[in-house]
Amino acid sequence: MDELLEILEDIKPNIDFKTCTGLIDEGYLDSFDILSIVSELNDAFEIEISPVDIVPDNFNSAQALWNMVERLRDN
Template sequence: MEEKIIEILNEIKSGVDYRNEKGIVDNGVLHSFDIITLVRKLSDEFDVEITAAELLPENFNSVEAIAEMIEDLED
């Protein structure tokens, strides 16, 4: 799952070491416009419904956090 997330992140903004980045939102790597594109791509790829309640910086700051959020939503 994490590989696919990294692939999607690179489609939105390339040139970032997403594997080691722990502040994707906090460090301003992705902003609100990018987050919406990311949410759409994640929803399509993993068939989950991401709502506004999930759009918290801590859910998007790292690849692991994104993966964890998707796993929670799949449950």
């Protein structure tokens, strides 16, 4: 989770990823941010985030992102 937080903070340093639960719903992340996050997570965790995974529920919080990473690593 710490590595995920570092990645997120590098992409958008002005967001408190530890507490924010509306990253998509509240407009903190735009489509470019999401593409950057997907690319970084794919590389860092050796996973493949498919278009099916790119839904608000998976990107609204750091915890949701971490849950997706763990699920994809287990596959």
